[in-house]
Structure formats: structure tokens, C-alpha cells
Amino acid sequence: MTKVYIVGAGPGDIDLITVKGLKAVQKADVVLYDRLINQDLLEETKEGAELVFCGKRPDHHALSQSTINHLLVKYALQGKVVTRLKGGDPFVFGRGGEEAEALAKRSIPFEIVPGITSGTAAPAYAGIPVTHRDYSSSVAFISGVSKPGTDEEAYWERVVKSMDTLCIYMGVKRLPEICDRLKNYGRSPDTPVALIQNGTMNSQKMVKGTIDTIVEKSRFIENPAMIVVGEVVELSSHLQWFDPAGEDARVSAETIVG
Template structure:
């Protein structure tokens, strides 16, 4: 055990929607060395836990604790004493029936540094996502949050008489198991049986549901809808506003949860566009691309650059991905090659699609050719008509690139050199993969988004114990779709090989 003490952060993860995680909460989580988390932490937010962090699932959920509270307290202490940055990640807010105070007591006794990062409580956010304002000047001026179950081994301490007299909005957390008793007790305390009431299931998640009834009929309505935990109970006149103020279901992709498999540095655009349309997104980067810089490969790159000036005829350099462009210019710097030499020779540049063209523009070069259909085969086929006399092609692309492009060149007897400038690595996060597999099996996850054949191969290598025919996917092009179809995945293909087209395909 080291002498240096670590530190503990009690972080409220909010009700589930990743957009409701606070900025500070995200920052602290992403720098954690140990994360101790509950079952109610959503897959969206769990995907933010660094792969390098030690993860401890304590599985706290209503009426089911994987790890007793006393043991959780000890875990936090021991991990901090080891000198770690420890995040205790809790659903909702740590101090709103989250037992955060109990978890601090042992830390205080042992002089462990700590911080509290409040979270957005489900008591306010879940009703808001169901179109229920917890206060409204025309209905009530106060809101009361009540725990719906008694302390273990004890009886209920709720003073129903006092609650009824206040004519306030009442929020019962963790009360689904006692729904019948709560409604009965409110009526016996004098509440009008026709008072509007609601049960809100899986609030702020892609699969949230609401049941609006009265105090008298709420239990029967919830049973008919087969409401399950996690869910909260709302009682008060403001529940009558739900139908008028409901907004979630009006979004184009409401109720849809998808997995984005792109590399982490590339996933933000697709994720943002999906979330802007109401979808819930779990980011699961399954591949990582790195520029190849081993000495042998650097020498091969250097020789390929020199050969361009040695070979007579019309010279073309082709890029089949933005990473290829990025790696090409990175290797120019490493090998001390001068791009101006290519300009003086009149070398032309071809790109597979718009994203690759944009990357090339960042380096001050405008592509001379881009096909209408974004794929390697179409790039080669289209260029056959563009080539001048005695063309020579240099490909700068992935180490494991497909052969469809070079097959076209060979069929048309076009001379070329194929140079690997980057390689694709598979990333395997076993815990996240288990969450994704469970989500697909339980139909909590609706679609997986694939932007390359490499993503398909890496994803299936992570999820080996699942029936792939249960997976529905949106693929960015025919080549990616073909890779997914081989595994029996149900495939939808975007009309164009663009992020916008993928989003449009999912929307339809």
C-alpha cells in the first residue's frame, strides 16, 4: 500500500440521458482510475468510463443490492488508500435518496479527500421528459419528494395527512412496489380519488413510457401497461398537462437507441446528428486507426514517393479515406519529403468521397476527381475514363484495404503501386460489449451504425455470443453492407456514403 492518499468523487449520473450528465461529472468520469457504479447508470453514460479504469459494479437497484452498502463504503476507502482517483457513479443525485451521505462517513473518518458532483435528480427531470411541470402557478406552488419504500425492516414513515393538506405535487421515488398502498393511503387521508396521477417508467431513456390516470385508477392502469422499474410516481393536478406538454415523442427518432461503432475521434458528428433528432446513442468505438511508422514501412513510403518522379506518364495519387490523407502528410514530414515536388510534376489527386476530399483540402489540395458513388471500385472505374496517356497510379491507404479497386486497375492494365500508410486495430471492451449484447437481446437497442467493413468485423469479434440475425444495422455503403450481411445482420444501406445519408436512412 502506498503512502499517497487518493481522492473520491461522488458523481451524480442523472436519470439516464447522457445529455443530462453535468459537464463537471463528465470531466471527472473521463479522468477516473477507478469507477464504482450502480445498475441504474445508463449504457450511454457507462460508455464514457475510460477503458483504462478499473470498474466495480456494485449493482444497486430497488430491492436488489449486488453489494451491501457497508461493503461499498469499504471499497471506496480501500481504493482511495491505494492512491487512486475514485469515482462513485450514482444514478440521479447522490444526496437525493442516493445514500451519498452514508458513503462519505467512512471517508471522513479516515481523512480521505472527496468532492461532491451533484446530478440532475429524476424527481424533476423524468416528469419534465413526460411533459409534466412539477410546479405551475395555476396548479401548485410546491413539490415534495418522498421515498416510496420504508427503511429495511421498518414500516412506512410517510405522513399522508400532511401531504394531502399541502395540495402539492408529490413525487414518490422507488415506490412502484408500494403503488397500491401509496394510492390507497392518499385517498384515506382525504385526497380526491379523481386527482390526476402518473407512473413514469425508464424516464429520459429511449424506452421511457408514461401512464396518466387518477389516484383511484393508477394501480390498475400501471398493471395493464405492465410497468416495471425503474419508475417514479407523480401525484397532482400538473399531471393533467402531460398530453399537452409532451415533447419527446414528437422528435423524429424518438424511442430509438443506436450503437455507433466509429473510431472515437470520428464518432462525434454522427452521434450529434442522431441525438439532435431524438435518438439515444451508445458510443462503442471498435476500431482505432494508426499511421504506420515502423522503419521498414517508412523506407517503403519514401521509395514510393521517389518512384512517382521516376515513372513516365500521367501520375495519379488516390486516397480511399480521410485517414489515408492524414497519414500520407504525416509520413511526408517524418521522411522529410517535399510536397512541392509533386506540384512541379503535375500529379493529380483522386478521392473516394466528400469526407476524404475535405481532409485533402485541409492540406491545400483540391481533388481532381471524385466519383458520384463513394466507394473504391467506383473511384477506379470512373478514373479509367479520365486517364490520359500512360497513367500510373499510387494508392495510399489501409494495410488491410479491400482488393476491389486494384482489380479494376489490373483488369484495365493500369500500372500502380499500393502503399499501406495506416493500419486498423480492433478495440475490445468486454464489459461494454456485454452491455451492448444484453441491450440487443432485450430489444433496448434498436440499431447498430456501421461506417466501414472494418467496424463490422471488429464489432462481431467483440460480440461472439449473440445471434447476429437479431441485429438491425444501417451501413454507409454496399461494401460495408456486404460485410454485415455475411454475419446474417439485418441491413439497411444509406443511399450515399455520407453521415447525413446514414441518418436519413435510419429516419426512414
């Protein structure tokens, strides 16, 4: 029976996809997949399944969002089982809502399969609880980039003043600007900040600093990376459990970031 599954593949570690998400991959006739999924998941597709790359990099999209929406509708109307495989969670900065809307307008059956978002997973693998009874009772997941026409100053003022912990997606290129806004709207320059690149993967690396020092310390960090702001960052000093590359690599990384 025709159906479209919009599936969150998780943050990168292949074991973090849900059982339900994996089943959707295995049964699909067509899989439309993003750049940030673990590519090993494609080995779980059935023989003969069509694989369509829909990857997006900053400032470059293999396919536009409207084209992706069109393809989901097209394959579904051909009577195929379609799985849209997205990094993280499809409804957390994944534009899964837009894809579901396109299907709903055509009365095409669909199902949302939530995934683990990098906003919680990357900090967890770095030993940073985004909430903690003693340090943070609130957390916001926000984007470092805004839709054109957004009143960015009002947006940042609202989130900076109302939340203990900020998990910022897609913000590496705008880190200096983000740090200025954090200070402008009341955060102390000494507030701890962490950047976690390739969270949950064997290539994961993290640098820590403060709002005043993190820009310089993060010069070797690239996308994809999660920015975490708040007192909970300090807990990683004794809660960091994930060692992706071994003791020697960690010592080398600490030497690099100073």
C-alpha cells in the first residue's frame, strides 16, 4: 500500500536510529536521503530500492525543497512505499513539516517517525545534560540562521532572556555575531559555551570556552556542529564518557585547542 514515511535517522551514530525508523528503511521502494544521515543505513535497503540523494550543504542544495516535495508526491502516486530519511528528527529544523504538508494537500498517506535530534544527542555524547536540577530548568533549541524577514533582534532577545540552556543549530559561521547578541541581551561574557562537531560519530570533537573566548578556540571546528550555551557545559569536565578516538587523539586535540 502506498505510504510515505518521514523518518528521523538520528544524529549520526547508526545505532541511534529507532527500530521503527529502520523498518521503514528496509521496506521502502524508494529512499530519499539527506547528506547528514549515516550512509551505512543505506545498506539496510531492500534489493532494487531506488536511492535518491537530497543532500544540503550550507549555500548549496542538491535539490530544492520544492523539488523534494514534488518527488515525494510523484513516487507515492506511482504506488510506491517511500521513505524520506532525514538527519536527526524530521520535525526539529528538518523541514519535515513542509514535506508532510505537501503530502497532506494531495491526500497521500504518510507517517512521521521521530528521531533523536542532535540538540540533545551531541551534548549527551559530550557529557553535557541540557537540563539539570542544579543548573538548568529550561532549554531552547534554536537556529543560528533565520528566515528572511525575521526580526532577529527581537527573536534573540526573547530566547536569551528566557532560557537557561541554548542549543543552537546551524550557527558555526555566525558564531561571532551570536556571541555578541548573547552579551547584548544579558548573558555574562563568562558564560560557558561548547561547540561539538560531528556529535555521536567517531569523528566527534569538542571545544569549550566562554562567550568571550569561544570564537578563537573554535577556529578548527566546522559544520555540522552544535553550539551549547549555559552553565551545564561545565558538567562535561566530569561527565564526558564518549571517547571517539582514544587517549592519544584526545591529548592531541587538547593541545590544538589550548
